[in-house]
Amino acid sequence: MKLLVVDDDPDLLALVAFALTNAGYGVVKAADAPEALRVFDAELPNLVILDINLPTGSGFDVCKAIRGRSEVPVMMLTARGEEEDLVRALELGADDYLTKPFSPRTLLARVKALLRRAGIEQGDMVQAGRVALDLEAHSISIDGGAPVRLTRLETRLLQILVAQAGHVVSAERLLAHVWGHRGSGDRQLLKQLVHRLRQKLERDPAGADLLHTESGVGYRLKA
Amino acid sequence: MKLLVVDDDPDLLALVAFALTNAGYGVVKAADAPEALRVFDAELPNLVILDINLPTGSGFDVCKAIRGRSEVPVMMLTARGEEEDLVRALELGADDYLTKPFSPRTLLARVKALLRRAGIEQGDMVQAGRVALDLEAHSISIDGGAPVRLTRLETRLLQILVAQAGHVVSAERLLAHVWGHRGSGDRQLLKQLVHRLRQKLERDPAGADLLHTESGVGYRLKA
DNA sequence: CGCGCCCGTCACCGACTTGTTACCGGCCCG
DNA sequence: CGGGCCGGTAACAAGTCGGTGACGGGCGCG
Numbered sequence: 200m201k202l203l204v205v206d207d208d209p210d211l212l213a214l215v216a217f218a219l220t221n222a223g224y225g226v227v228k229a230a231d232a233p234e235a236l237r238v239f240d241a242e243l244p245n246l247v248i249l250d251i252n253l254p255t256g257s258g259f260d261v262c263k264a265i266r267g268r269s270e271v272p273v274m275m276l277t278a279r280g281e282e283e284d285l286v287r288a289l290e291l292g293a294d295d296y297l298t299k300p301f302s303p304r305t306l307l308a309r310v311k312a313l314l315r316r317a318g319i320e321q322g323d324m325v326q327a328g329r330v331a332l333d334l335e336a337h338s339i340s341i342d343g344g345a346p347v348r349l350t351r352l353e354t355r356l357l358q359i360l361v362a363q364a365g366h367v368v369s370a371e372r373l374l375a376h377v378w379g380h381r382g383s384g385d386r387q388l389l390k391q392l393v394h395r396l397r398q399k400l401e402r403d404p405a406g407a408d409l410l411h412t413e414s415g416v417g418y419r420l421k422a
Numbered sequence: 423m424k425l426l427v428v429d430d431d432p433d434l435l436a437l438v439a440f441a442l443t444n445a446g447y448g449v450v451k452a453a454d455a456p457e458a459l460r461v462f463d464a465e466l467p468n469l470v471i472l473d474i475n476l477p478t479g480s481g482f483d484v485c486k487a488i489r490g491r492s493e494v495p496v497m498m499l500t501a502r503g504e505e506e507d508l509v510r511a512l513e514l515g516a517d518d519y520l521t522k523p524f525s526p527r528t529l530l531a532r533v534k535a536l537l538r539r540a541g542i543e544q545g546d547m548v549q550a551g552r553v554a555l556d557l558e559a560h561s562i563s564i565d566g567g568a569p570v571r572l573t574r575l576e577t578r579l580l581q582i583l584v585a586q587a588g589h590v591v592s593a594e595r596l597l598a599h600v601w602g603h604r605g606s607g608d609r610q611l612l613k614q615l616v617h618r619l620r621q622k623l624e625r626d627p628a629g630a631d632l633l634h635t636e637s638g639v640g641y642r643l644k645a
Numbered sequence: 646c647g648c649g650c651c652c653g654t655c656a657c658c659g660a661c662t663t664g665t666t667a668c669c670g671g672c673c674c675g
Numbered sequence: 676c677g678g679g680c681c682g683g684t685a686a687c688a689a690g691t692c693g694g695t696g697a698c699g700g701g702c703g704c705g
Contacts, residue, residue, distance in 0.1 A: 308509040316518055316535060336590050337639055350662060351638055386681085388664070394683065395663090412682070414672095573651060611653070613693065618652085620694095635693070637661080 200324060201225040202310070203244035205235040205261065206276065207254050211299075215248065218303035219310070225331070225343070232256030236264055243269075246314060249293075250276045251284055259284075259291055266292040272313045327364030328422045330409065332357050341406045352377055353396050357420075360410070365422030367413045393418060424448040425533070426467035428458040428484065429499065430477050434522075438471065441526035442533070455479030459487055466492075469537060472516075473499045474507050482507075482514060489515040495536045550587030551645045553632065555580050564629045575600055576619045580643075583633070588645030590636045616641060 202224050206212040209230070216226045227242045229235040232255050239247070247265060251258040262273055275288045275296040285296055295313055297306065325332045331340045337354045338346040349357065355377045359368060370389055378388060393410065400406035411419045425447050429435040432453070439449045450465045452458040455478050462470070470488060474481040485496055498511045498519040508519055518536055520529060548555045554563045560577045561569040572580065578600045582591060593612055601611060616633065623629035634642045 305506070305509050308512045312512050312518065316532075335592075335639070336636060348637070352663075385664095387666090390682065390684090391664080394685095397683095414681075575652075608653095609692080610655090613695090614652075614654085617694065617696095637692075 200246075200314070201227060201242060201244040203227050203229065203235070203239055203242065203247045205229045205232075205248065205253070205258070206250040207231060207252070208250075211250075214303070215306065218306060220326070222307055224310075225326070232258075232261050235261050239265060240268075245271065246310065247271060247273045248276065248310070249273055251288060252278070259287060262288060262291045262293055272316070274309065274313060325358065325361045327361045327420065329405070330357075330361060330364075330420070332361050334358065339400075341400070341403050341409070344403055344405060347399050347402065347406075349396075349399065352392055353399070356392055356396060360418065360420040364420045367417050367419045369417040371417075373417060423469075423537070424450060424465060424467040426450050426452065426458070426462055426465065426470045428452045428455075428471065428476070428481075429473040430454060430475070431473070434473075437526070438529065441529060445530050447533075455481075455484050458484050462488060463491075468494065469533065470494060470496045471499065471533070472496055474511060475501070482510060485511060485514050485516055497532065497536060548581065548584050550584045550643065552628070553580075553584060553587075553643070555584050557581065562623075564623070564626050564632070567626055567628060570622050570625065570629075572619075572622065575615055576622070579615055579619060583641065583643040587643045590640050590642045592640040594640075596640060 202219055204212060204215050204219070204226060205228075206215065207230050212228055212230065216228055219226045227238055227244060229238045232253050235249070235253075249258050249261055253261070258275060262275070265271065265273060272294045273292065275285070275293045276299060277285055277288075277296055278299050288296060294316075295309055297309060325334065329342045331343070332354070333339070333346065334354060336346070337349045337351065339349055339357060340346045356373065359373065359376045370386060374385065374389055377392065378385075397410055400409055409421045411421065413419055423446075425442055427435060427438050427442070427449060428451075429438065430453050435451055435453065439451055442449050450461055450467060452461045455476050458472070458476075472481050472484055476484070481498060485498070488494065488496060495517045496515065498508070498516045499522060500508055500511075500519055501522050511519060518532055520532060548557065552565050554566070555577070556562070556569065557577060559569070560572045560574065562572055562580060563569045579596060582596065582599045593609060596612055597608065600615065601608075620633055623632055632644045634644060636642055
């Protein structure tokens, strides 16, 4: 799930991008109108978040241009007291708006609602660094590459590793999460699962080296 | 198609009910929280439109209570400036929201979109990508080709697959939708139905490969 | 009544998943 | 130097899952 965020304020742009990335979305950014359209055509995002006030050209033009080539949902960002602009934006085909300042939580809820309404609801998806794990489809994609199919256990293993990306996860904890208390203490189960998972990851050269062994402790997914 | 509208403002309630009735929907009304739940249980509507501000109990409680007993789509109505409430509503399981004031046209478009997404569109045709499913005639047409007759169960199966086209639908969910909770857990039923459906689809060469198996998860209709 | 269709059930096959055993090599430490 | 521990790898076996064919009961209809 790829989102395009357009804002000329670097701080706000970074904040929004951070919140969305953390929630597991792929984010591409643009700081002005021409760049926005360029990135849009190159990346074909599933949703656009667009500041009304842009230095070069206005957000209206971008919204209109996007509407000319796609039905993708567009959310406008506006400063308080610009309600008349808002009406214009909605008439131009924007799907929702958000008044600054807003909380990341509000942003996320709105983005989710928009995606749901547009019917491009994604499955449960978690992302960490270069890997995107699709819990619904049981697949993983590295650096946005072709998705690799995973088995049930592999998915469960990756789920916790992705959630704890960059940190070591103890073997005991992995065992508990994947097998429940049944497999407690059986390191062989884990060895095999890790081995099989690595074979799949290494089919994509970008995926080799992602899953590190922390000797005597557990495993760690590169962030 | 029956819709439940809940609002304590008699004017707004009448307006909304009028717009929906005019569009051909059956409408039942409620003015407060207890009445809403009573009417809900009695009428089992296909969609609920729910004001957040209710005199007795809040819209939240109603939303939660409804979610506790059904997956029916819920649309929340909110006044401008209640964005925090909105987030809470969406997290409680509401599917969409509308900020007052809104135009009847907007309301209708949203209601239609919600019903389409929920796959409870009645009567007419549902379409997704290259397939057009006729729920009345129990037939399907691929790429505008000759319609193929379907049985009752095949139609129900395709209904949810078309509604979720491009996304994996879990076996459990398919079973629940086609057979109700009776067939819960019986994969064999699903295997056979999918097999029979595929045979029909593959009579049209364009239809082969449309219904994809996601091993260990469920099935997915190509978008 | 007999026919055809719908659909639930059984049986079987091949592919995949998962648990288990065995073996290899490196490392630490006495 | 040698044994024990650890992690990686290979190979096998049992179990599971999905696809397919076949049978037959139920039902509506002429």
